[in-house]
Amino acid sequence: MKIICVGRNYVDHAKELNNPVPSEPMLFMKPSTAILNNNKPFYHPEWSENIHYEAEIVLRICKNGKYIQPEFAESYYDQITLGIDFTARDIQDRCKAKGHPWEVAKAFDHSAVIGQFITKEDVDVQNIHFSLDKNGERVQTGETKDMIFSFADLLVYASQRFTLQVGDFIFTGTPAGVGKVVVGDELTGRVEGSELFRIQVK
Numbered sequence: 089m090k091i092i093c094v095g096r097n098y099v100d101h102a103k104e105l106n107n108p109v110p111s112e113p114m115l116f117m118k119p120s121t122a123i124l125n126n127n128k129p130f131y132h133p134e135w136s137e138n139i140h141y142e143a144e145i146v147l148r149i150c151k152n153g154k155y156i157q158p159e160f161a162e163s164y165y166d167q168i169t170l171g172i173d174f175t176a177r178d179i180q181d182r183c184k185a186k187g188h189p190w191e192v193a194k195a196f197d198h199s200a201v202i203g204q205f206i207t208k209e210d211v212d213v214q215n216i217h218f219s220l221d222k223n224g225e226r227v228q229t230g231e232t233k234d235m236i237f238s239f240a241d242l243l244v245y246a247s248q249r250f251t252l253q254v255g256d257f258i259f260t261g262t263p264a265g266v267g268k269v270v271v272g273d274e275l276t277g278r279v280e281g282s283e284l285f286r287i288q289v290k
């Protein structure tokens with residue numbers, strides 16, 4: 089399986105990192121070894137001084153798809169959850185400055201937190217409300233209506249490059265409010281008020 093992620097899918101987040109708003113989705117991938125689920129702790133890597141959380145709605149692909157047509161895109165995922173795209177911002181900034189790929193800053197072990205899945209019928213996918221708390225304080229809130237590229241747009245675009253397979257995950261981008269984690273922090277992710285993960289940084 090693979091994890092496809094999109095960068096800069098919320099205007100306010102692109103602005104907070106001084107990035108231009110993209111005209112087409114900016115995709116990158118994480119390997120299966122990046123997954124961290126079942127509320128297991130996140131062990132802060134020693135090679136970064138600035139690991140950031142990015143709370144994102146995650147889609148679970150339920151059928152194989154290549155060149156998915158827009159009118160059928162919604163049928164290619166059946167469950168959603170909240171996840172975290174952990175990012176070593178200091179390493180990423182260095183990669184960007186050199187024009188190098190990002191994998192070492194984005195695709196490292198346990199960089200893809202995945203919460204408990206819920207069926208998509210339980211939410212209004214056009215307008216999902218989600219939030220992330222750090223140590224009990226709200227640090228990010230998002231609404232999927234504010235995405236630059238909708239879930240359908242992302243599935244259509246991604247499947248023109250990478251065949252989507254059952255069990256793949258799509259991380260759909262983070263809203264504003266990203267920030268640093270340190271050892272001892274607790275992160276709690278919610279969709280429509282329901283807690284889908286709670287993890288400790290160790």
Ligand code: ZN
Pocket residue numbers: 093094095142144173259261262
């Ligand atoms: Zn992200």
